[in-house]
Structure formats: C-alpha cells, structure tokens
Amino acid sequence: MTNATEALIRIVDLHKSYYDGEAELPVLQGLNLEVHKSELLAVVGASGVGKSTLLHIIGTLDRPTAGSVLYDNQDIFTMPDTELSRFRNQEIGFVFQFHHLLPEFTALENVAMGALIATTSRKAVYEEAEALLDYVGLSERVSHYPSQLSGGERQRVAIARALINKPKVVLADEPTGNLDRRSSEAILKLLWDLNEKSGQTFIIVTHNRELARQMDRIVELVDGKVVL
Numbered sequence: 001m002t003n004a005t006e007a008l009i010r011i012v013d014l015h016k017s018y019y020d021g022e023a024e025l026p027v028l029q030g031l032n033l034e035v036h037k038s039e040l041l042a043v044v045g046a047s048g049v050g051k052s053t054l055l056h057i058i059g060t061l062d063r064p065t066a067g068s069v070l071y072d073n074q075d076i077f078t079m080p081d082t083e084l085s086r087f088r089n090q091e092i093g094f095v096f097q098f099h100h101l102l103p104e105f106t107a108l109e110n111v112a113m114g115a116l117i118a119t120t121s122r123k124a125v126y127e128e129a130e131a132l133l134d135y136v137g138l139s140e141r142v143s144h145y146p147s148q149l150s151g152g153e154r155q156r157v158a159i160a161r162a163l164i165n166k167p168k169v170v171l172a173d174e175p176t177g178n179l180d181r182r183s184s185e186a187i188l189k190l191l192w193d194l195n196e197k198s199g200q201t202f203i204i205v206t207h208n209r210e211l212a213r214q215m216d217r218i219v220e221l222v223d224g225k226v227v228l
Helices: 051-058 081-091 107-116 122-135 151-163 181-198
Strands: 007-020 023-036 040-044 066-071 092-096 169-173 201-205 217-222 225-227
Touching (some): 023 066, 023 201, 023 225, 107 122, 122 151
Parallel strands (some): 169 201
Antiparallel strands (some): 217 225
C-alpha cells in the first residue's frame, strides 16, 4: 500500500439533503475531508449515515446541496454538464457491490464499453480490455457472459471495467459485500496490487471493519460528518 501526503481530492463543507414533499432530510451536514494521491481510504459508519451519498457526490453521480469537491484544486461542480460527464468517464472508475455488468455482452465487451465512448480505435480498446482481464486473472473468460461467471469473477470484470480509462481515482461501494470470504480476500489483494503498481487512489465504502483496518486510513461518518 502506498502512503502519500499530496491531496488529490478536497471536500469542503459538503451538505446534501433530500426532500419528501416540504420535509428536508439532511444526509451530509458540513462534511470536510482530504483524500491523498495513491491512498487506500476506507469510509465506514452505520447504515444510512451517508457513505454511499458521499461516494456518489465524489464520483459526480449526484450533486451536493452546498459545498465544494475539488480535484487537484479544481471545483468540479462548476463545470458544465457535458464537461463533467467527460471528467467522470476519464478520471473516475466505479466498482459497486452488485457489479452492474450488462448481461447481453461478454466480459471483454463489458470492460471495453466505457473506453469506446472516448476513442475511435476499437482495436486498441479491445487489446487494453483483454490485457486488463488477463491482469485480474480472467484471461480464459474473456468471451464468457456474466451469467457464466461466478460472483468473484463478475466483480473482477467490474474492476477491469473501472480501470479501462486509467482513472485517477477508483470508488468502490461495498465491493466485497456480496462475496464469500475467499472471493473477498482475492478481490482485496487485487485492489492492493493495483494500488501498489499503478498508484491509483481508492476510496472504499464498507461495513467490514476487518477490511477497513487493512487500508492506509479509515474515516468514519457520524451524523453526516467525518469524526476524527
């Protein structure tokens, strides 16, 4: 695991509320956080405390009610929507508890899909996708469909898909929550190896304290804020 002090992401006074009619439901309430380059960061906390909401905002899948999210000192939510979408596709990778692979496409096609949007070279994309599947240990499964893969194999495909555009940061929401212990340990080892070799930053939301203790740093959310 890599330790670094240079901030890649700064989150400043972040608020997020949802509304049920006129009733405000505050989730994040003035949250502040720095995430360092090449860091493996675990985010923990009770259910409903806002961990996934925070991850979605960092990943630009949702917008804050107030506050700022800065990547390399750039406030990303000042970008126009088209530029923000391009930033998301190029700079951020996502791994979820449920892999969200498209069932009608092979492992290779699922991995390649995100990069095909941003390039004209299909050959180069498929070569990179195949190399990533080989890296995650699925070189014999490239032409298999998700229904033909185990849960651990599907999550490996999802990790390869998250890496196809060489993002600066990978966001993982309970990446081992749907897996047995052996598969979970294999996925964790893969994430550590990726962090060590690529220097990518990983932010991992988890209920698993044992998993969290193996990260570079743990932050805990309580009442919509980070507690130190």
